[in-house]
Amino acid sequence: MTLTTTSYAILGHLALQPWTMYDLAQQMRSNVHYFFPRAESQVYAEPKRLVALGLASAEKEMTGKRARTVYSITEAGRAELSRWLAEPAAAKGPLLEFEALLRVFLSPLGKDADLAEALLQVRANITDMFDAAERVGGEYLTGSAPFQKHVLTRSMVYDFLVSFAELTDEWAERSAERLAAWPEQSEEARLEDAMRIFRAKADVRKRRRGD
Structure with missing residues (x-):
């Protein structure tokens, strides 16, 4: 069986500590949902594959009268995770799956109200990200985060996600303001506004170099 990026995400979580299937799904949702979303069906299926490959183990535990399965990473699993982390990342840029952006792309086929x-x-959805950012930031600032010892690298992920949320919110606000101005603008003025955006952004390499 071939390992996928999802396989390594699961191995990474098992390397933190053993989890039941339910707790593992909760951790995936809490930790990586905003940049590596996976359907619960994928999360629930993957540990069994890892066990079959000898990269994880499964043990039955009794909680009262109920049995539950706890998954742990094996030494082979740790070695495989270390090997993957040492590999160069895939030679492709970050991909973005963003339904609202697709709706904007297709909006000439609909109505301005849509x-x-x-x-x-x-903007409503980004509010949820801001709420999560305040909660997670508060946990690390008070030393109460579940994996406080990883604060150095978690701060890098936090920086990216909050910056992305702010960028998206600002973009949506600007776009809404442009849309609201359309009824009062001539077609020529709308086109000039659009071309202004292209002129401002097209020389991205020069701007990044500070030329």
Whole structure:
């Protein structure tokens, strides 16, 4: 069986500590949902595959009268995870799956009111990310985060996710303001506004170099 990126995400969580299937799914949702979302069906299926490959183990435990299965990483699993972490990352840029952006892309086929609603929903969804950022940030600042010892690298992920949330919120606000101005603008003014965006962003390499 071939290992996938999901396999390594699960191995990484098992390397933190043993988990039941339910707790593992909760950890995946809490820790990596915003940048590596996976369907629960994938999360629930993967530990069994890892056990079959000898990369994880499964033990039955009794909780009262109920049995539960606890999954742990094996030494072979740790070795495989270490090997993967030492490999160069896949030679491709980050991919973004963002339904609202697809709706904006296809909005000329619909109504302006639909586009306005999509942008409004983006800002509502980003509020959830801001709430999560405040909660997680508070945990690390008070030393109460579940894996406080990983604060150095978790701060890098936190920096990216909060920056992404702020960028997305600002983009949705700008786009909504542009859309609201359309009824009062001529077609020529709308086109000039669009071209202004392309002129401002097209020389991204020069701007990044500070030329």
